[in-house]
Amino acid sequence: MAKESSNGDQHTITRPPPTPSPLRFSKFFQANLRILVTGGAGFIGSHLVDKLMENEKHEVIAVDNYFTGSKDNLKKWIGHPRFELIRHDVTQPLLVEVDQIYHLACPASPIFYKYNPVKTIKTNVIGTLNMLGLAKRVGARILLTSTSEVYGDPLEHPQKEEYWGNVNPIGVRSCYDEGKRVAETLMFDYHRQHGIEIRIARIFNTYGPRMNIDDGRVVSNFIAQAIRGESLTVQAPGTQTRSFCYVSDMVDGLIRLMGGDHTGPINIGNPGEFTMMELAETVKELVDPTVQVKIVENTPDDPRQRKPDIAKAKGLLGWEPKITLREGLPLMEDDFRQRLAVPKKQNN
Ligand SMILES: NC(=O)c1ccc[n+]([C@@H]2O[C@H](COP(=O)([O-])OP(=O)(O)OC[C@H]3O[C@@H](n4cnc5c(N)ncnc54)[C@H](O)[C@@H]3O)[C@@H](O)[C@H]2O)c1
Numbered sequence: 001m002a003k004e005s006s007n008g009d010q011h012t013i014t015r016p017p018p019t020p021s022p023l024r025f026s027k028f029f030q031a032n033l034r035i036l037v038t039g040g041a042g043f044i045g046s047h048l049v050d051k052l053m054e055n056e057k058h059e060v061i062a063v064d065n066y067f068t069g070s071k072d073n074l075k076k077w078i079g080h081p082r083f084e085l086i087r088h089d090v091t092q093p094l095l096v097e098v099d100q101i102y103h104l105a106c107p108a109s110p111i112f113y114k115y116n117p118v119k120t121i122k123t124n125v126i127g128t129l130n131m132l133g134l135a136k137r138v139g140a141r142i143l144l145t146s147t148s149e150v151y152g153d154p155l156e157h158p159q160k161e162e163y164w165g166n167v168n169p170i171g172v173r174s175c176y177d178e179g180k181r182v183a184e185t186l187m188f189d190y191h192r193q194h195g196i197e198i199r200i201a202r203i204f205n206t207y208g209p210r211m212n213i214d215d216g217r218v219v220s221n222f223i224a225q226a227i228r229g230e231s232l233t234v235q236a237p238g239t240q241t242r243s244f245c246y247v248s249d250m251v252d253g254l255i256r257l258m259g260g261d262h263t264g265p266i267n268i269g270n271p272g273e274f275t276m277m278e279l280a281e282t283v284k285e286l287v288d289p290t291v292q293v294k295i296v297e298n299t300p301d302d303p304r305q306r307k308p309d310i311a312k313a314k315g316l317l318g319w320e321p322k323i324t325l326r327e328g329l330p331l332m333e334d335d336f337r338q339r340l341a342v343p344k345k346q347n348n
């Protein structure tokens with residue numbers, strides 16, 4: 001049986017999806033949807049859990065090894081009858097009965113994914129294989145949170161989903177960007193070979209409350225530095241660009257992608273593009289105009305520019321971001337001030 005994929009593109013399915021068990025089949029119509037979120041104790045994962053739990057017809061299972069995530073992010077759900085938290089490493093097989101899988105587990109900040117690159121690539125490859133095996137066994141739909149880093153240091157700008165990327169296969173970032181590229185390949189191979197229902201989101205830089213204060217990513221670094229009265233560390237040359245998406249917009253995009261008819265990959269991100277120097281100046285203006293900005297050394301293979309083309313997300317999912325950077329940064333500042341116990345000065 002050959003059928004076109006839901007995107008109407010060249011991806012051919014060779015087998016129909018596995019039939020859900022009779023109990024789960026009836027549940028689709030009568031009872032709760034059981035949803036697994038891997039990496040559920042992390043930054044995006046915990047916001048996604050919050051949103052999924054708002055629907056009383058959802059049961060949510062969060063799985064995490066707490067490498068970069070924390071139980072604290074999920075504390076309001078622990079003990080809730082529709083919620084379950086499992087300490088588990090996705091590089092090991094997982095046996096649960098679920099209807100949907102949001103597969104987020106993977107360290108995302110460059111300083112963390114470079115800390116143990118072999119573990120990062122195992123998480124991307126073996127972790128994704130395990131979650132696809134689970135999806136195959138139970139007939140669940142699975143969504144992978146891939147990344148704009150699959151475009152590497154892009155030679156096309158803005159980046160469309162059709163662009164194949166410019167990625168260093170042996171660099172210090174490869175455990176992450178090549179790891180996610182293999183994860184995407186595995187998703188499509190399971191889709192074509194076994195008929196698994198897949199969804200792939202290519203996420204562009206996302207920020208918001210609950211990021212680790214010492215996460216190392218640029219927005220969390222600048223906000224924490226400005227609150228502490230330290231210099232903002234702009235990595236040279238400072239003209240490199242990124243496009244920043246607020247976390248509630250991201251979660252909305254992921255849920256629409258999971259619920260829709262399109263496999264993706266689909267870019268989910270905010271097309272507003274800023275140089276790192278512009279970002280530093282904006283944080284300085286909003287948080288503390290007296291802090292200094294200093295140029296520090298950069299790390300190898302840092303992409304020079306990044307901006308999503310979101311025509312597919314708009315057209316196929318009816319999604320576009322709502323929160324601008326100037327609206328999102330103060331929401332993150334409030335959260336960081338609370339956690340750092342540094343109230344805003346009256347004259348700021
Ligand atoms: N935030 C972004 O800007 C961004 C951009 C592109 C893609 N993504 C992707 O989104 C997902 C979530 O990113 P995030 O920003 O929330 O990062 P995060 O580090 O806060 O969350 C990742 C979570 O995965 C968990 N984890 C890591 N390895 C694991 C393993 N082997 N087994 C089980 N759990 C494991 C961590 O403990 C953490 O809770 C990641 O897949 C990341 O690649 C994020």
Ligand SMILES: O=C(O)[C@H]1O[C@H](OP(=O)(O)OP(=O)(O)OC[C@H]2O[C@@H](n3ccc(=O)[nH]c3=O)[C@H](O)[C@@H]2O)[C@H](O)[C@@H](O)[C@@H]1O
Nearest residue numbers: 108109110147148149204205217218221233234235240276
């Ligand atoms: O969106 C994505 O696809 C990827 O984006 C980020 O990777 P990166 O853009 O390198 O994120 P940051 O570490 O926040 O760096 C962004 C830019 O800020 C600069 N930077 C970083 C930190 C800092 O203190 N100062 C600074 O100028 C970096 O040189 C870089 O140019 C995420 O960390 C990845 O998980 C994600 O997959």
